Amino acid sequence: xxxxxxxxxTELLLGDILNSNSQYxxxxxxxxxxxxxxxxxxGDNADRLKQVIEIxxxxxxxxxxxxxxxxxxxxxxxxxxxxxxxxxxIERPEIITDISQKFAQRGRVMTPTNRKxxxxxxxxxxxxxxxxxxxxxxxxxxxxxxxxxxxxxxSEMQRMWTExxxxxxxxxxxxxxxxxxxxxxxxxxxxxxxxxKVAPYFNLPNPTVAxxxxxxxxxxxxxxxxxxxxxxxALILPVEKxxxxxAGLDYYGADHDTLAGVVGQLLRLSRQTLSVAESCxxxxxxxxxxxxxxxxxxxxxxIISYDNSVKVSLLGVxxxxxxxxxxxxxTVAEQMAMGVKTRLLTTWGLSITGIAGPTGGTDTKxxxxxxxxxxxxxxxxxxxxYRFGTIRGRSLIRYxxxxxxxxxxxxxxxxxx
Amino acid sequence: xxxxxxxxxTELLLGDILNSNSQYxxxxxxxxxxxxxxxxxxGDNADRLKQVIEIxxxxxxxxxxxxxxxxxxxxxxxxxxxxxxxxxxIERPEIITDISQKFAQRGRVMTPTNRKxxxxxxxxxxxxxxxxxxxxxxxxxxxxxxxxxxxxxxSEMQRMWTExxxxxxxxxxxxxxxxxxxxxxxxxxxxxxxxxKVAPYFNLPNPTVAxxxxxxxxxxxxxxxxxxxxxxxALILPVEKxxxxxAGLDYYGADHDTLAGVVGQLLRLSRQTLSVAESCxxxxxxxxxxxxxxxxxxxxxxIISYDNSVKVSLLGVxxxxxxxxxxxxxTVAEQMAMGVKTRLLTTWGLSITGIAGPTGGTDTKxxxxxxxxxxxxxxxxxxxxYRFGTIRGRSLIRYxxxxxxxxxxxxxxxxxx
Numbered sequence: 001x002x003x004x005x006x007x008x009x010t011e012l013l014l015g016d017i018l019n020s021n022s023q024y025x026x027x028x029x030x031x032x033x034x035x036x037x038x039x040x041x042x043g044d045n046a047d048r049l050k051q052v053i054e055i056x057x058x059x060x061x062x063x064x065x066x067x068x069x070x071x072x073x074x075x076x077x078x079x080x081x082x083x084x085x086x087x088x089x090i091e092r093p094e095i096i097t098d099i100s101q102k103f104a105q106r107g108r109v110m111t112p113t114n115r116k117x118x119x120x121x122x123x124x125x126x127x128x129x130x131x132x133x134x135x136x137x138x139x140x141x142x143x144x145x146x147x148x149x150x151x152x153x154x155s156e157m158q159r160m161w162t163e164x165x166x167x168x169x170x171x172x173x174x175x176x177x178x179x180x181x182x183x184x185x186x187x188x189x190x191x192x193x194x195x196x197k198v199a200p201y202f203n204l205p206n207p208t209v210a211x212x213x214x215x216x217x218x219x220x221x222x223x224x225x226x227x228x229x230x231x232x233x234a235l236i237l238p239v240e241k242x243x244x245x246x247a248g249l250d251y252y253g254a255d256h257d258t259l260a261g262v263v264g265q266l267l268r269l270s271r272q273t274l275s276v277a278e279s280c281x282x283x284x285x286x287x288x289x290x291x292x293x294x295x296x297x298x299x300x301x302x303i304i305s306y307d308n309s310v311k312v313s314l315l316g317v318x319x320x321x322x323x324x325x326x327x328x329x330x331t332v333a334e335q336m337a338m339g340v341k342t343r344l345l346t347t348w349g350l351s352i353t354g355i356a357g358p359t360g361g362t363d364t365k366x367x368x369x370x371x372x373x374x375x376x377x378x379x380x381x382x383x384x385x386y387r388f389g390t391i392r393g394r395s396l397i398r399y400x401x402x403x404x405x406x407x408x409x410x411x412x413x414x415x416x417x
Numbered sequence: 418x419x420x421x422x423x424x425x426x427t428e429l430l431l432g433d434i435l436n437s438n439s440q441y442x443x444x445x446x447x448x449x450x451x452x453x454x455x456x457x458x459x460g461d462n463a464d465r466l467k468q469v470i471e472i473x474x475x476x477x478x479x480x481x482x483x484x485x486x487x488x489x490x491x492x493x494x495x496x497x498x499x500x501x502x503x504x505x506x507i508e509r510p511e512i513i514t515d516i517s518q519k520f521a522q523r524g525r526v527m528t529p530t531n532r533k534x535x536x537x538x539x540x541x542x543x544x545x546x547x548x549x550x551x552x553x554x555x556x557x558x559x560x561x562x563x564x565x566x567x568x569x570x571x572s573e574m575q576r577m578w579t580e581x582x583x584x585x586x587x588x589x590x591x592x593x594x595x596x597x598x599x600x601x602x603x604x605x606x607x608x609x610x611x612x613x614k615v616a617p618y619f620n621l622p623n624p625t626v627a628x629x630x631x632x633x634x635x636x637x638x639x640x641x642x643x644x645x646x647x648x649x650x651a652l653i654l655p656v657e658k659x660x661x662x663x664a665g666l667d668y669y670g671a672d673h674d675t676l677a678g679v680v681g682q683l684l685r686l687s688r689q690t691l692s693v694a695e696s697c698x699x700x701x702x703x704x705x706x707x708x709x710x711x712x713x714x715x716x717x718x719x720i721i722s723y724d725n726s727v728k729v730s731l732l733g734v735x736x737x738x739x740x741x742x743x744x745x746x747x748t749v750a751e752q753m754a755m756g757v758k759t760r761l762l763t764t765w766g767l768s769i770t771g772i773a774g775p776t777g778g779t780d781t782k783x784x785x786x787x788x789x790x791x792x793x794x795x796x797x798x799x800x801x802x803y804r805f806g807t808i809r810g811r812s813l814i815r816y817x818x819x820x821x822x823x824x825x826x827x828x829x830x831x832x833x834x
Contacts, residue, residue, distance in 0.1 A: 015441065022432075022458065023435045026431060030431050037465055038465070039430070039458035040457055041457075052455070181433070192531055212428060212433075213570075278700070281707070282712075283695070283706075284700065284707075286695070287703075290723060290815075293775055296724060299724075300724040302700065302723075303719075304703040304719040306707060306719075307713060307717040358710055390522075395708060398708070
């Protein structure tokens with residue numbers, strides 16, 4: 001007994017809009033424990049929509065439609081569904097009243113076009129739309145098939161989903177078993193290396209464990225099926241602990257955690273402070289740190305020393321070292337980190353200098369070469385060399401560099417204490 | 418002869434990620450004039466994927482797959498396609514070499530798991546992945562069916578699409594009648610205000626004009642149907658000129674232009690330089706400016722004065738003014754702008770101080786209150802007050818603040834010259 005999501009709209013086929021409704025409904029179905037195996041997008045075309053319905057009823061029992069409920073001629077979801085099941089449309093006076101009132105509220109008069117929205121299949125229930133003019137339907141055209149329709153506007157759809165569809169589905173016995181997930185996040189290890197370390201876990205039946213990778217980060221998603229969130233968490237917790245244990249320092253957080261947030265929390269707890277000196281990242285590190293509300297507790301600020309003159313004048317980097325070793329070098333990274341730490345009077349100074357590309361690389365200093373400097377509480381300073389490669393592109397090299405800097409500090413903060 | 422987009426991934430069915438690949442591919446197909454009528458999402462499940470392929474080949478000739486090309490056991494797109502068409506997988510040594518080299522570049526050794534990614538159906542061509550380890554395939558398993566596969570990572574997929582798939586499809590005769598679009602971008606004017614100014618253009622048949630709004634910006638998309646890009650551009654150009662003329666200074670650029678890029682170009686052409694002082698944006702402005710390769714020509718750097726002590730020590734803001742007027746005030750914004758300009762010896766100094774929220778607002782200084790300071794070539798300094806409102810959220814307030822600062826400088830650079 002599974003559901004299927006069917007999004008109707010030529011604008012989706014033209015790529016004019018992003019299909020966020022699918023994601024929302026997918027999350028909602030997972031939470032209710034309603035399995036769904038397919039999502040389909042089809043244009044505003046009656047014949048093709050009928051073919052999609054034909055396929056969907058052969059493999060699912062709950063069909064969830066979004067889009068095509070508007071007042072214009074190309075909105076044909078409701079009439080096509082009725083036509084498919086051979087049922088006439090009936091004008092429902094309560095919908096006419098509702099739409100008229102909504103127009104009146106905005107000081108307008110209902111247009112004749114909107115009458116179309118009051119036509120719903122004989123025998124269907126109205127799925128009320130509190131904020132828009134297009135109502136949906138809840139309908140069992142055949143004993144084993146349930147149809148739910150929603151407008152394409154996400155805010156209208158979501159409110160109709162939570163206020164009417166969820167209570168209806170729970171009343172049908174759904175939501176007894178839910179799927180609950182936790183994402184564990186790792187930095188400094190590749191997907192395949194981590195996958196090899198935790199390979200046996202990929203065969204677990206409940207919870208299941210699956211790896212995902214992207215933008216320098218690897219995630220392991222642990223998903224449990226259970227009667228309640230609490231029961232799901234109880235299934236997840238021991239597996240989560242074991243995975244974190246296996247990964248060691250490569251694990252940095254879960255779900256919505258960010259490296260900037262984790263570092264911030266470590267600094268806050270130990271009452272330490274941070275400043276940054278950025279060359280090739282040009283503010284990215286500061287931006288990430290200050291994206292977190294309350295970061296002023298531990299983040300004092302920084303210096304964006306994009307031009308070498310700023311490295312010298314504001315950070316005290318020795319111009320001779322820039323000449324001799326280059327601005328992208330371990331000694332300059334270290335002097336930047338010390339420079340910002342001493343000038344901003346913070347516990348830690350973190351610096352980045354590198355070649356983000358696409359130009360500026362040489363044979364000895366290729367694009368993707370990045371030095372990260374870290375100056376600490378006792379004025380000890382170290383630096384680390386990375387080669388992020390030429391293939392990732394400027395934006396990703398900067399993003400990975402900033403997160404790698406945060407990860408270095410994170411490891412230092414954990415292993416020191 | 419139509420295409421069909423098939424996105425493979427259980428994470429899509431769980432709603433873990435937004436299906437942006439569908440939108441990208443839909444836009445690309447529209448531009449090439451390749452009709453597509455269906456998009457399907459299916460999980461990492463061989464049987465269900467085979468059913469989807471069965472349906473897709475009954476209604477489309479070009480099947481475009483994304484996702485499921487990774488090294489882990491749940492990545493089964495390629496092997497399932499091969500299995501469906503009854504063709505064995507062959508290990509391709511050139512892929513092994515390519516993956517090994519990519520690992521070597523990052524100072525790592527290829528893991529045995531990655532060998533899986535070198536297995537492609539006998540007779541298929543490799544669709545190279547310049548940035549990741551998962552190659553795609555271009556394959557005609559039957560004379561009338563073309564299969565294209567891409568990894569799920571959007572950046573990898575997009576580069577593979579433009580570099581290899583598009584030339585392949587054009588070579589097959591696609592792209593004869595194309596839809597070509599230009600997006601005009603506006604800052605400092607609302608969607609409805611702009612829409613009223615240009616209302617008659619919304620009725621044009623070819624090119625069409627449509628408005629879009631989001632994240633503080635309004636766009637007008639001009640789309641033309643024509644035999645060639647050149648012919649489409651000829652249709653677009655007069656409309657584009659008229660729209661730009663009507664919008665005046667509110668227009669800042671087209672397509673991939675950013676405010677940071679436009680400002681950079683104006684600075685470069687006039688051989689002027691810029692530095693920034695950021696409080697609530699914490700590096701966002703620097704990040705945007707340095708996202709552009711070559712920005713070192715005009716951007717010297719900046720000071721992230723997140724803590725008030727840094728405003729005083731590094732920017733020379735008068736601590737008495739901070740006490741009297743608050744750190745979020747026009748006088749502090751002006752002193753920050755002058756401070757960074759004089760210390761970094763640039764033509765312009767641009768500053769931002771504000772309350773990004775969600776906490777820290779008061780009745781007189783609510784969340785969303787932002788002051789932008791601008792110090793110019795003759796040491797003249799001005800400031801501007803904005804109230805971006807509480808509903809946008811911290812991240813968007815910071816984004817809009819940084820772009821508004823860039824927009825102010827843009828207007829100044831244009832009207833001065």
